[in-house]
Amino acid sequence: MHTGAQFDLAAAARQAVIEQGFEPDFPAEVKAEVEQILSRPMPLNPRAEDLRGLLWSSIDNDTSRDLDQIEYADTLPDGRTRVRIGIADVDAYAPKGSAIDSYAQQETATLYTGVKNFPMLPEELSTGLTSLLEGEDRLCMVTEFVLDANVCRTESCIAESRIYPAIVRNKAQLAYPAVGAWLAGRGEAPEKVAASAELQEQLRLQDGIAQRLRAERVKHGALNIDLAETQSTIKGDEIHLGSELRNPATELIEDFMIAANGVVARTLAAHRIASIRRVVRVPKRWDRIVALAAEYGTELPADPDPISLNEFLCARKEADPDRFPDLSLAIVKLLGPGEYVLERSGGEPVGHFGLAVEDYTHSTAPNRRYADLITQRLLKAMIAGAPSPYTDEELSAIAANCTVKAAAERKLERAMQKRMAAVALSNRIGQHFHAIVTGVNEHGTFVRTLTPRVDGMLVQGKSGLDVGDKIDVKLVHTDAAHGFIDFARA
Incomplete structure (x- = not known):
């Protein structure tokens, strides 16, 4: 559908950003810091391991340039599998107290409006020096974990883990649609994958590990949700009203990121370091979820129970896969949004109802989310044996601001999707x-x-x-x- 000249969507996006309490322009002091950063060589970290020789790859959206993570998996001599997830070291270029950091703390996230992106960090960093772009040497923080060889333990099939700095090089920048279709057997291998038997083996190993991680979460009550997210986009002068369905590639990355975030949360807790957690509380509208299930002939317990809910969802997905995204949407709306909270040293975790995990934080997208950058600094201080860079009061205030801004971000994205759809449906x-x-x-x-x-x-x-x-x-x-x-x- 043509956008037409009657309505300026780009101008509307900018105005909507302002109306939701965000600042779309970087201050002069941020631009000055960027100029200084660009004139200096890459920072050195004497603790960084040189892992540039590994076959790292990334999977993201077709158009993404702000790449936060890369992945590599291998099989150990004893038969166990190991996963390494490299997370962009944003803190190396935007330390606490810098002008860049102050702006990011205020904004809390990159805003995606479908018309124009409003980045949390200057693009010289987020799509440049701190993006894990193909063929570029980059600093990162690696979250590494090893899975048990055969039988998962009671709480997790992750047997051991460690977190450390490294220097890496992304060998293959891949995209969800093509990799997902190939893994599902519905499409040819993308060009880079087809050209490398080693990369094919690597991605299939990662996919197998992801399926195992997912099965373990499901066993503990993680919800089987399959949303068809509204993703209207503009290409040239046309609006495409589309939806983005999950596929094996999106699930692979999701499973790896959930596992990595769990490792990070448990590591910080084990070192008695206060942190910011991402939680979804027990749903307040469980009664409506029970009523929805009853319409399909399923009786759920009177009290919220993720395992029973997931059994119902799995049965509905098998019975009616075409309409399952619609049921998923209703359940997600009734569960309610997530929020950021302070977890004090030694405190009791609130947990994440939808993921069936008690240990969950955000750590894997520091180019796009401020909470992840905070977590990165906590980890770096822990590794260095230094005190936490934040007091509990600072973390609590940051968590509250991230929650408020996340709600505003959802409103912004919904508003812009509606504006684009209104033009297309006029x-x-x-x-x-x-x-x-x-x-x-x-x-x-x-x-x-x-x-x-x-x-x-x-x-x-x-x-x-x-x-x-x-x-x-x-x-x-x-x-x-x-x-x-x-x-x-x-």
């Missing part, structure tokens, strides 16, 4: 769509159409509806300037 007034109810609150009743996947408000016929209900709707109005897409119940 000539489809009166058409009918299948939809699912995604929200019911004091502000109104909200729905998502299934083809294409577009979020909007139900302005007529909303009585008696709740999250997860499936209905037919008619498009009655669009307003790109305000991001309004209004439906009536058909």
Whole structure:
């Protein structure tokens, strides 16, 4: 669908960023620091291990340049498998107290609007010196863990782990769609993969390890969620209303990152270092989840139970895989958003209901999320035997700001997706769509159409509806300037 000249989406994105409390422009002092950084050679870390000879690879979105992590796996002589995950050493270029750090602390994350990205860090770093780009020597922090050879232990199949600095070189920058299709047997190997038998073996080993990690989490109640995320994009002068489905490549990276974040959380706890945790609390709307399951003939316990919920989700995925993303969306909405919290030294972890883990932090995306940069500094201080660079009060304030800004970030992304969809659907007034109810609150009743996947408000016929209900709707109005897409119940 052509964007047309009647509405400036780029200008709308910038205005929306400001309205949500973000600052879209880097201050002069940040630009000055960048100039100084560019004039200096790469910092040296005497503790860094030289791992440039390993066959590191990255898998990310097709267009991503801010690469936070690379992966490598191997089999040890005793039959156990080892995973190394290299995380970009952002702190080496943006230390605590710098102007770059102050701006990142204020913004807390890179903003993706579908029209334009507003990076947390200057692009000279996030898509340059601190991005793990193919063929470039880069500093990173490695999270390494070894899996038991055969039988997983009670809590985890990770037998041992360590975290250390290294210098690395990404040998293959790959993308989710092509690698995912190849791993699933639905497509040819991407060019770089086809050209290297060693890389093929490496990716298949990683995939096998990821499946084992996933099975272990599922055994402990991790939820089988399969969201078809709305991902409208602009290519040239056309808006593409699309959705992004999970595939073996996205699951591989997700499983590795969850495992790495768990290792980091347990390591910090073992050293009695206070940290920022990412948690999803026990859902407040469990009663509605129980009611949804009952509509499918499944009785869930009266009290929240992730294992029972996951058994229900797995059964529904097998029974109706085409509609499973719609059920997943309803469950995710009812679980509620995650939040950042301080975990004090020796404190009791809150846990992550959806992942069925008690030890979870954010550590794997310091180019894009400020909480991950904080975690990186805590780890570096731990390795150096130095005191924590943050007090509990500082960590608590940072966690609270990250939670507030994450909510604003979600609103921003939803608003821009709606603006893009409003432009693209402006000539489809009166058409009918299948939809699912995604929200019911004091502000109104909200729905998502299934083809294409577009979020909007139900302005007529909303009585008696709740999250997860499936209905037919008619498009009655669009307003790109305000991001309004209004439906009536058909």
